[in-house]
Amino acid sequence: MNLGLSSWQFWAVLSAGFAALTAIFAKVGVExxxxxxxTLIRTVVILLIVAAIVAATGQFQAPGSISGRTYLFLVLSGMATGASWLCYFRALKLGQAAQVAPIDKLSVVLIAVFGALFLGERLSGTNWLGVALIAAGAVLVASRV
Structure with missing residues (x-):
């Protein structure tokens, strides 16, 4: 696996690590x-950090240079993210992080299904087996028997 700064794998592993920290920090934070x-506090922090990164790296784009379709899907993505965060923080408030986070990660399963259905992405039999194992694993980790 290529773990250079320009590889998707590197950034995906960092994302997983930060997502894990998010669950732990958030569980303590919502006490x-x-x-x-x-969620509002978290969102403001994210807004400030991303704005600073865009400003510091000169990545700002003129709003007029972005297509209406791009705006539409980024707004929809933002709405879905907001809804996900609100639900996630509510679940953390009510449940244990070790139970909430695995169920939240069922998003991996849904992404595979939605990618196949709506984006025409193709997964092999082995890939679908992995998706099924992720689903089963998430349920097993979250269950308290």
Whole structure:
């Protein structure tokens, strides 16, 4: 696996690590605050960090240079992200991080299914077996028997 700065694998592994930290930090963070307000605080922090990165690296684009289709799908993605975060923080407020996070990661299974259905992505039999194992593993990790 190529783990250079320009590889998707490198950034995916970092994403997984930060997602794990997100669950742990968020679980502690929502202890004494409403989960929706906690999500607002998190969102403001993210906005400030990403704005600083875009400014520091000169990646700002003129709003007029972006197509309407791109705006539409980025807005839809933002709405889905917001809904996901609100639900995730509410689940963390009510449940244990070790149970909530695996169920949240069922998104991996849904992404495979949606990618196949809506984007025409093709997965092999081995890939689908992996998707099924992820689903089964998430349920097993989240269950308290």
């Amino acid at each position: 004494n605050v409403n989960s929706d307000f906690a």
